[in-house]
Structures are given as structure tokens and as C-alpha cells.
Amino acid sequence: MNLLRTPTRHLFFTGKGGVGKTSLACASALALAEQGKKVLLISTDPASNVDEVFESPLSDAPTPIPEVPGLEALNIDPEKAAAAYRERVVGPYRGKLPEAVVNSMEEQLSGACTMEIAAFDVFAALLGDAESTRGFDHLIFDTAPTGHTLRLLSLPSAWTGYIETNTSGTSCLGPLEGLTSQKAIYARAVDSLGDGERTTLILVSRPEAAALREAARSSGELRELGVANQLLVVNGLFQARDPNDPVALALEARGRRALAHMPDLLRDLPRTERPLRGRPPMGLEGLRLLLAENEPPSVPCESVGPPEGEAFDTLVDSLESGGRGVIMTMGKGGVGKTTLAARIAVTLARRGHKVHLTTTDPAAHVEAAVGEIPAGMTVGRVDPVLETRRYREEVMASAGKDLDEEGRRLLQEDLRSPCTEEIAVFQAFAKTVDQARDRFVVLDTAPTGHTILLLDAAQAYHRELGRQSQGVPEAVELLLPRLRDPAFTHVLICSLPEATPVHEAAALQADLRRAGIEPAAWIVNQALSPLKVSDPILRARQAAEGRWIREILEQHHRRLVVEPWSETHD
Structure with missing residues (x-):
């Protein structure tokens, strides 16, 4: 790849789940090492499979x-x-403060923001301590800090000591004094991220x-925060090798359409x-092949039997049986949650049920996925910008009404988190x-942040609401x-x-089960297994799918729907 010809010392790979950032990070690390460089590959992705990719613990x-x-x-x-x-x-507070207070502080530090800052701690230590990584020519990071993480670090209140008017004396990151000692380290790390001579x-x-x-979206957020030395890798671009394979031709055409309508923000970036x-x-x-110029002339291809699992309509029958309830499609971005949610909603509406389809994902396009809305169905959206404005106004009107001018200013700052x-x-x-x-x-449901935080939020929400407002709505209490009632809520992974x-x-799924929520079923979307394909690349990928379908059935869940690839995936 072009980025490996004159690479900077730090290379950060970022992107949605499943786009191949781990594979590309590993392949780049391997390529640089085989050029004679000393390379350290670091992953902070909780779902990372770097050890599996390298086949080494x-x-x-x-x-x-x-x-x-x-x-x-x-x-x-x-x-x-x-x-x-x-x-x-x-x-430092153990033995100096009452145990109940220490326990409360630990509770404050159990949220998603703490996890993000803890991961950034790792980045900061490696970026800010040149001595500890002096023996390496390149540091390659699988999963870069997000714009959310960097915005957390940019909050002035995170560095100003305790907020006196706050009910707990803490920010969303916990006791603020605990962050102060890290301010210089974080500042050096953020400076390194913004230095195009050192970081890509x-x-x-x-x-x-x-x-x-x-x-x-990620590019724009990071540019605003000073991380401007960016390049784009479009991974998995398909070119049909068999002109008589309609699936191959459709897959190639879809990729070309997507690139032709690429967001303007990406067009000016160097691209590979x-x-x-x-x-x-x-x-x-396998990693060498990923960066190779040509595919080997023959690709091993084992025979694939029909995939196990139940039909989509059979799954909808079981969802319909209660006559009401919540159905949630959950998973990482790019797996087709929006399309599947729309299809389920339309099917139920056409069977005569009242249905409301909505999303908490700001990037979702549910209306486009639905097409013509059937009778009895409504479509909505939880708009994060609108809901945040309403929430801030509500908190300022309740918790802020009796504060003086300085107290209100500090509360407004806290609400910008x-x-x-x-x-x-x-x-x-x-x-x-x-x-x-x-x-x-x-x-x-949204692919990041909201998914786990919102479900864990019986505690996280109450804790945050206790800091910023007064009272908990009945809908939140219930x-x-x-969500734990399988007769009321059906989670589809x-x-x-x-x-x-x-x-x-x-x-x-493991996180959901820890929260007492048992998924109803899995849906494997965009599978080649149910289709007849003749293109050699697609036949090889079809053969590879069997391993993951079997793993789901044998290790994760006994209810599985395998949905075939469709060009309407987006």
C-alpha cells in the first residue's frame, strides 16, 4: 500500500466493525517488519482478534x-x-475517606467514559513515553481514539478541580482531581496525534x-480536533471474474455506485x-495475500452444504405471537441492522399489527429502508441533537434554577460532556x-456507545441523572x-x-446476558451460502462462511436465521 512506502512512526487504523481494520493493521505491521523495521502492533479493541490473525497467543x-x-x-x-x-x-482515598464514599467513587468510574479514558491511558503512555518504545521504528495501533474520546479530554471542567455546585463533586469521568496528574501526558499524546510528521x-x-x-463522520470529527493527517483505505473492492455470475456482477456494481457517491469529506483524502x-x-x-498485487491463480474451495437455521418468516411468526412488545436489532455497524429492522416492521404491519419503527442511530436511514409505509405503521427517529437540547434545558430548569450565576455556568459546562x-x-x-x-x-439500535451503555444504564443513567437533575421518570424505572422480560422484549443479534x-x-451477547437479557435469536446477514455462485472469489468466500455459521450454532445460540446476500444491503 502507498502508506507503507514512507510511513510515519505512528499509524492508527480506525473504522466500523467488520471493515478489515485489524487485518490491515496486522498486514501492515508484517510488511514493515519484513522490510527490516522494528514494529510494535497494539490493539485496544475489546473484540480484537489479532492473536487469531497471527495464530499466536x-x-x-x-x-x-x-x-x-x-x-x-x-x-x-x-x-x-x-x-x-x-x-x-x-x-489514594482508601483509608482516608469512609468506605461508602470510596465505593461511590468506584461506581462513578464504572461508565463508558471511564473505559474510553482508560484505553486512552494506554495510547498516552506509548505515545508520550518515547523511552519505553525507543527500540521500535513504528507503532501501529488497531483502533484509534474516537472523536468522542478526544472531546472528553477537551472539556475544560475535566481539569478545573471539583465542581462545587455538583451534587457529587465529580464529572462523568469520576473524581476530577484524579485526572489532573494525567493532563500533561494526555496533552503530549493529543499533540502527537495532531502532528502529521509523526502520525497518520x-x-x-x-x-x-x-x-x-x-x-x-469520523474524519470530520477528528479533523475538527486537530487530527488532519488522514488517508482512506477502501478494503474489499470486488471485480467480477465470471461475467455469467449475476451475484458477482451485482456486487461489483454496488461497490462502484458506493464509490461514485462517496461523501465529499473523503474525496480529497489520499486513497488506497x-x-x-x-x-x-x-x-x-493470508496477511501477505491481503497486500499482494495479485490473487493466486487458484483458490482452494471446499464444498458447502445448505446452512442450518430457520426461515425468516418463522422467526417473525414467533415474534408476532405475543401481539405486542419490543423487537431490537443489535450489532456492529455495517451488518444490516437497519434493513432487517425495516423488513420485520413492514412484515408485522402487513399482518395487521400496529407497529412503530424507530432508531437511536444518527447514521441510520430507516425511511429509505422501508420504502412505502404500510397502513398501521409509523416511522420515527430519536434525534440525538434534539434530545440533548431538551435534556439540557430540563436540567437547567430543575437542578439549575436555584444556583447562582457561577454555579449555572459550571453546570452548563458539565452538560456539554x-x-x-x-x-x-x-x-x-x-x-x-x-x-x-x-x-x-x-x-x-445504534452500533456504538448507545448499545451497551444504554442497556447497562439502569445504574449509569440513575447515577448521571442524580448528578445533573432530580427524579427518575417512570419509563426509566420500568x-x-x-428488557429482561422475554415475553416483552426480543433482542435479535x-x-x-x-x-x-x-x-x-x-x-x-455476553454483555446482554450479564445484564440479565437473553437474545431471542441471531441473524447472519448477507451470506453467500444460500446462493448459487460461480465466480471463483465468491465460491471461496462462500466456503469460508461455513466455519462461522457452525461456530454460532455450536457456541453462541441455537436459533439462527441465515439471510442471503442482497444488493439492497445499504
């Missing part, structure tokens, strides 16, 4: 990759990093409209395109679920019991038949 310490001199890798566990962060902040941000996308929109390969990028040979948006959207989410008392509510989406979906 990793830990949170640099580990040499067998048969690749000069290449080491480490896999940071975000939960372990968050625990270390909490202890560093809370530890690689936006990875598939040639699909949704993935390109997400890349454009990588072709879709038949062989999964696993092991050293990105966490406020999460809480505002959560409140709207709870109200939407409340509508399912007499109808079906189909929720296309939310978690409703959506994935693609590929390694990263399946593993991310499995991690999501």
Missing part, C-alpha cells in the same frame, strides 16, 4: 510474533485497563454507502484500494420502549425489567458470516 505485554523477526504485538484488555485506571484514581490516521472502509458515511480476496486474512500467508448525549438519548429510548404496551416497537462481526456479536 498474545497478552498485554509486547510478544514476539513467531517467524517474523522484528515484529511484536500486544493486546490491551480494556476492562483490565479500566480497573487499573480506577485504582489509580481511587487508591488510516480510515478503513468497505465500498458500501454506510461504511463510507461512517468513515466521513484493496481488492476482495477469496482467502480469509488469517496467518502470515459527550456523556450528556448518551443520557439524553437513553431517556428517549426508555420512552420509546414504553410505547410497546399496546403495539410492536421495532428498534434499530425499562430494565421490561445481527452479524455477518465473518470472523470480526461474529466475535463482536458474541461479545455483545
